[in-house]
Amino acid sequence: MTMTANTMPSSSTARRPFAWSSPLTYALALAVAAVSITPVVYVIVGGFRTTPQIVADPAGLPDPWVWDNYRRVLTQSNFWEQTFNSGVIALGTTLGVVLLGVSAAFVLARYTFRGREALFTFFTLGLLFPAGAAILPLYLMLRDLNLINSYYAVMLPQIAFQLPITIVILRPFLAAIPRELEDAAAIDGTGRIGFLWRIVLPLSRPAMVTVGILAFVASWNAFLLPLLVLGDASLHTLPLGVQNFSSQYTSDTAGILAFTSLAMLPALLFFTFAEKQIVGGLQGAVKG
Amino acid sequence: MTSTNPTLDLAGGATAPPAGRRPARRSPHRAAETRRKWYEIIGLTTPAVIVYVMFVLVPMGFAFYYSLFRWRGVGPPTDFVGFDNYVLAFQDPIFLDALRNNAIIVFGSLLIQGPVALGVALLLNRKFRGRTLFRLLAFVPYVLAEVTVGIMWKLLLSDAGTFNAFLEALGLGGLVQAWLADLDIVIWTLLFILTWKYVGFAIILLLAGLSNVPQELNEAAAIDGASWWQTQRHITLPLLGPTIRIWMFLSMIGSLQVFDIIWVTSVPAVRSLGASATMATYMVDNGFFARLWGYGNAVAVILFVISFVAALLFQRFLLRRDIQGAVTGRAK
Secondary structure, three states: OOOOOOOOOOOHHHHOOOHHHHHHHHHHHHHHHHHHHHHHHHHHHHOOOOHHHHHHOOOOOOOOOOOHHHHHHHOOHHHHHHHHHHHHHHHHHHHHHHHHHHHHHHHHHHOOOOOHHHHHHHHHHHHHOOHHHHHHHHHHHHHHOOOOOOHHHHHHHHHHHHHHHHHHHHHHHHHOOOHHHHHHHHHOOOOHHHHHHHHHHHHOHHHHHHHHHHHHHHHHHOOHHHHHHOOOHHHOOHHHHHHHHHHHOOOOHHHHHHHHHHHHHHHHHHHHHHHHHHHHHHHHHOOO | OHHHOOOOOOOOOOOOOOOOOOOOOOOHHHHHHHHHHHHHHHHHHHHHHHHHHHHHHHHHHHHHHHOOEEOOOOOOOOEEOOOHHHHHHHHOHHHHHHHHHHHHHHHHHHHHHHHHHHHHHHHHHOOOOOHHHHHHHHHHHHHOOHHHHHHHHHHHOOOOOHHHHHHHHOOOHHHOOOOOOOOOOHHHHHHHHHHHHHHHHHHHHHHHHHOOOOHHHHHHHHHOOOOHHHHHHHHHHHHHHHHHHHHHHHHHHHHHOOOHHHHHHOOHHHHHOOOOOOHHHHHHHHHHHOOOHHHHHHHHHHHHHHHHHHHHHHHHHHHHHHHHHHHHOOOO
């Protein structure tokens, strides 16, 4: 494991100081990629087979390729209804998290007042214990509030669960906005609220997008809370739909594979576009 | 209120250096300004505080209250039994199995995911063509919904499933197992699935941490003749310390409340025998589905207390410096 010395900034290869190990790097990276996506690819490809094909040869390729499973799922009104419900709930949750999170984090980052650190600790307390532990009394409370079987029964608790991490990520970001900008705004006669609106919000868009994405994905994937509070099948979200489908049509393996594939697609697409943003946004929170 | 707060700093922010004490002027203008500041603080934080208190903290309090009753969830609880529910839980072998399973998941996750994620993150932090694509692929399992992942592995690992067929094809037919139905191995199968799913989260955090490690340090070390491994060992790893500890913390809390994947992969019969139950599945099985609300809430409180104590210990001994850094948010 020696490194060659021909790595000095004489050419564009200077950006790759350890070129010696490229083949090894690729081999390892390929191995990692294979482990993470082979099962997923198998599920997606398996959706193009028929159940008898799968039973006869579980590890084979589709022969011939059949579109029928996917067509069946996509023509089911259930699937679209569940996608719609997931979308509404995830968007509502995201909006609530960003709105409440930014305003609280703004105060915690840019106001000096008695009890500020206490208030911050109060929110970070939520990181210290599993919010899931409160799910049973939460259900009872939502029942008493007559919110069971409504979008709110999922959105409000999700917003609450997501607030601690949101505030932890946003606060350093908002605090990093230079003091001079605030002073300049003050000289121009802008109050702090105006400063928040006109300067902080535009400047902190990357951080807001990060917390927004985290909230959206958490909501899109959530299972336990919807399972308990959405008894009404017409309100079911996609994860509940996947679970129902797989327990309802246990012998229809190909159908389950197709339904599962379609359910994972939005998350995959969404994440593909947002990956850079998430890693970037977390840098502030995990600063070394 | 202001009289006790000499550092009251109207234009203050967390980035401001500890402001010197300003002479407290008491002009009417200043008082109006102070009042307005408090209106803003209250106005901006109240919605978050209300939602957080109402949907996170208040239910936690109710869990404790309900846990003291024998209660089927109809009408107000009246049959006060004190701590009987707690005693019952610790006498139930299935709950003890659930505790053991949670311990396996907590330690198994830390011991397996940590080193693996560190290796992969160091690998994916190197500059090579196609790095972005490989990063995306490594994150795929983490993005997928727990339920999707669970159903997927349930199909792959079923008795006549692909994984066993794959083993047969390799001539390893002797290794074929009922991965999710064998009471002795199901928890290890689940640990494998959880590892596959969550190692990506550790990788994301570590990559974010790595991007904060100044490139110049590595380059300087390389110029001084340090090998790649020496550079990682002596420069990168120590700088990653805080990120690793934050990940350990989040992983621990997550492992204690794991529910979704266990719920959809393991057969209810296997779960109810304790082979794959966790505290969370046990809580939902008993509290929600069997409608033993008092008992279920006692389990919830136990889960809460265990997590909270673990979190406090962890924070006390390992995390304190990091949290202070992250929390006070001294901007770079």
